[in-house]
Amino acid sequence: MRQQVRQVIDATLHALKASGALTFDTIPNYAVELPKKLEHGDWACNVAMVMSKGRNAPELADLIIKNLVDPHSSVVSVEKAGPGFLNFRLKDIVFQRVVTEVLKAGVQFGRRAPKSTGKKVMVEFVSANPTGPVHIGHARGAFMGDAIARLLDAAGHDVTREFYINDFGKQVETLGRTVYKRYREQFGEAITLVEGEYPAEYVIDIAKTWKAEVGDSFLNKPEAEWLPAAIEVGTRENLKAIKATLAKANITHDVFFSEASLHASGAVRSIVDVYKARGVTYEATEGKRKDNKEKVRDAESKAAKYADRQLGGTFLMTATWQDEKGKTPLKDEEDRIILRADGTPVYLTADLAYHKAKFDRGFDLAVDVFGADHAGHVPRIQSGMHLLGIDSKKLEFVLVQIVRITRGGEEVKVSKRKGTLFELADLIDEAGADVCRFIFLMKTRDAQFDFDLDAVTKQSKDNPVFYFQYGHARCASILKKAAEKGVPFVGADKVTDAHLARLVLPEEKMMLKKISQLPDVVASAADRLEPHHVLYYCQELIGDFHAYYTQYKSDPIISDDAEKTQGRLALVAALKQTLQSAFKILGIDAPEHMEAPPEEA
RNA sequence: GCGCCCGUAGCUCAGCUGGAUAGAGCAUCGGCCUUCUAAGCCGAGGGUCGUGGGUUCGAGUCCCGCCGGGCGCGCCA
Numbered sequence: 001m002r003q004q005v006r007q008v009i010d011a012t013l014h015a016l017k018a019s020g021a022l023t024f025d026t027i028p029n030y031a032v033e034l035p036k037k038l039e040h041g042d043w044a045c046n047v048a049m050v051m052s053k054g055r056n057a058p059e060l061a062d063l064i065i066k067n068l069v070d071p072h073s074s075v076v077s078v079e080k081a082g083p084g085f086l087n088f089r090l091k092d093i094v095f096q097r098v099v100t101e102v103l104k105a106g107v108q109f110g111r112r113a114p115k116s117t118g119k120k121v122m123v124e125f126v127s128a129n130p131t132g133p134v135h136i137g138h139a140r141g142a143f144m145g146d147a148i149a150r151l152l153d154a155a156g157h158d159v160t161r162e163f164y165i166n167d168f169g170k171q172v173e174t175l176g177r178t179v180y181k182r183y184r185e186q187f188g189e190a191i192t193l194v195e196g197e198y199p200a201e202y203v204i205d206i207a208k209t210w211k212a213e214v215g216d217s218f219l220n221k222p223e224a225e226w227l228p229a230a231i232e233v234g235t236r237e238n239l240k241a242i243k244a245t246l247a248k249a250n251i252t253h254d255v256f257f258s259e260a261s262l263h264a265s266g267a268v269r270s271i272v273d274v275y276k277a278r279g280v281t282y283e284a285t286e287g288k289r290k291d292n293k294e295k296v297r298d299a300e301s302k303a304a305k306y307a308d309r310q311l312g313g314t315f316l317m318t319a320t321w322q323d324e325k326g327k328t329p330l331k332d333e334e335d336r337i338i339l340r341a342d343g344t345p346v347y348l349t350a351d352l353a354y355h356k357a358k359f360d361r362g363f364d365l366a367v368d369v370f371g372a373d374h375a376g377h378v379p380r381i382q383s384g385m386h387l388l389g390i391d392s393k394k395l396e397f398v399l400v401q402i403v404r405i406t407r408g409g410e411e412v413k414v415s416k417r418k419g420t421l422f423e424l425a426d427l428i429d430e431a432g433a434d435v436c437r438f439i440f441l442m443k444t445r446d447a448q449f450d451f452d453l454d455a456v457t458k459q460s461k462d463n464p465v466f467y468f469q470y471g472h473a474r475c476a477s478i479l480k481k482a483a484e485k486g487v488p489f490v491g492a493d494k495v496t497d498a499h500l501a502r503l504v505l506p507e508e509k510m511m512l513k514k515i516s517q518l519p520d521v522v523a524s525a526a527d528r529l530e531p532h533h534v535l536y537y538c539q540e541l542i543g544d545f546h547a548y549y550t551q552y553k554s555d556p557i558i559s560d561d562a563e564k565t566q567g568r569l570a571l572v573a574a575l576k577q578t579l580q581s582a583f584k585i586l587g588i589d590a591p592e593h594m595e596a597p598p599e600e601a
Numbered sequence: 602g603c604g605c606c607c608g609u610a611g612c613u614c615a616g617c618u619g620g621a622u623a624g625a626g627c628a629u630c631g632g633c634c635u636u637c638u639a640a641g642c643c644g645a646g647g648g649u650c651g652u653g654g655g656u657u658c659g660a661g662u663c664c665c666g667c668c669g670g671g672c673g674c675g676c677c678a
Contacts, residue, residue: 034617373673379604464627482637
C-alpha cells in the first residue's frame, strides 16, 4: 500500500520534471508514513519539505497536488497540511486487497523469497566457552543472535548460524585439570582445587561420566596421556549440555566451529605468515608495543603482573598501520601481539584466522553477536580484517549490553570461578522459553537493563508475551467459532471483493494499513539488525485488534450478515497470518488456544 | 585517564535513521463480562525527553561541552 503512494508521488514528480515545472536530478529520499492522527489521512508524505529545503514547501505541495498523476487511480484525495505535508486518502479497495495479498502469501507473508538476495550471511552467536554450562550472562546474546538470524533469513538472505568453540588454550586446559582431579576423587582420593579451577558441581558429573566410560585406566598415567583425554571429555560433555540448553531455548546453530581445528589445520600459523608477507607486523624483543599516537608504551606494569613470562614477540600493526597517504586509519588503541616470544599464538591470532576463514568460506557478511564485555575485542578484529584487505562493511558487530539480574531487589552475581552459576536452563524451566526470549528481545540491543527474576517467574501471568500470544489465539478462536456455528471462513481462494467491500470501519482500515507494513518492518529491522522493531509492531497491531474486538461486541465479527461475516473473517485470517509470520521471526510460539490461568487467592 | 554504550512517565522500556499535540507495558485510581476467550477493553492521573549551547522551516532524534550510570582498556578465552 505504501508502495502505491510512492508510485503516485514518483509519477507526479517525473511528470512535473517533464513539463519543466520542476527541476531535479534524482528524487531525494522521502518518507511515506502512517500519521498518528486520523485527520492526517491514510498516509502522509514529506516529499515537498525534503525537496524544497526551505521556504516554498507549501507551494511545492500545492504544485504536486494540482498535477497529481495517479496511475492505478487509488487516491481519493490529497491535502496539504502543516509545514508542507501531503496527506493521502486511498480508496477502500486498496485497503481491502491487503487481505487477499496476505492470504495468498500465507506463511511467506512479510518475508522475501528464501535466499532471494543472493547474499550469504553468517551470524556467530553464543560461542560460550566449553568450560561450563550456558548461564544467564549468555542469554541475551543467545536470544538476540537467534532472532537476528531469523530476521536475516526472513529478509531473504542465505543465513548460516555458527557457534565458535574455544576448545584450545589455557581455559580448557584448566577444565581438563579440574576434571582429572574430580576423576581421581571418584576413586576416593582427597583433592584440593587451586585458584582458577572450576569448583562447580557439573565438573563432578563429567568426572562420573568419564569414570563410567573408561574405569580406572587413566589413574596412574602420565599427564601427557590424561590431560588431552580429560580436555576431550570435559569439552565434549559441556558442549553436550550447552546444546541441550540451547535446544530448550529454541535456539539452533548450523555449524559448531572448533578453534582447535584451526590450530590443527595450520590456519593459525598461516595467518601469521600472511600478515608477515603483507608487511604489517614487527618483532619487539622487549615487550614494547606502539600505539597510534606514536608513543611506545612501556610494558613494565604488565611485566610486573606477568613476571614469570618472557616478554616480546611478533606484533600486528592494528593501531599504527599507515595507508598510502601516511594516515593511520585503524581504530585499535595499540598494536597487538600475535605470537609470543616463545612462538606460540595467542587467542587473537586464532580469532583472526577464524574470521579470515569466514570470508574464505564465501560469506558476504559476517555478523558477530558479542556481549559488551568483549567490546575491546572488536577493533582488533576489525583492524585485523582491514590488514587482510577485507572490506570493513562485510563485518558487523552486535554488542549486547550487560544484563543485571535481580531477585528480591538484590543483584544475582554470576561467576563461573566461584561456582555460583545461574544456568539458562534453570531460568527457562522457571519462566518458560518464550517468556525469557521475549524479555530479552523487547529491549534494543545496546541498552542495558535489569532482568527482574521475580517479575518473570512469579508474575508470569502478567508477562507481556501472553498479551501477544493471546492476540493470535483470539484470532484462531474466532475462526474456530465461525466453523462451529456453521459459517466457516470460505478461504483465501473464495473470498470475493463483495465480502471485502464490507470492511469499511476506520478500525478495520487501520489494521489493514498496519498489516500491509509487515514486509517493510521486517526489511528495515533486518537492515538494522534490530529484532525489537518487529516486536513493537506486533504490539501495536494486537492492541488495535483487541480494541476493535471489544468495541464491536454488539456488532460482532460473526453475525447474521453472511457477506459482512466473510469480510471480517478474512480480516481476522489475514491478521492471524501476519502475527504468525512475525512470531516466527521472533522465535516465539503462536498458540491456537490459550486458557486464562486460575485466579490466585 | 582513554574508548564504547546508556540517561524519555513512579518502575521497565519503545520512538520507524529530522516531522504534525512525545508513546506502550507494569504500578495507582475509576468503569466494562446473558451474546465471537476479561491473559481483554475504555477512562484518569503522571513528562523542563539528564543539562547548557549549536545546526534549520522543524531536534527526544544530528554536532559540541558538562553532569550521572554501566562496560572495556592481559602475551585469559
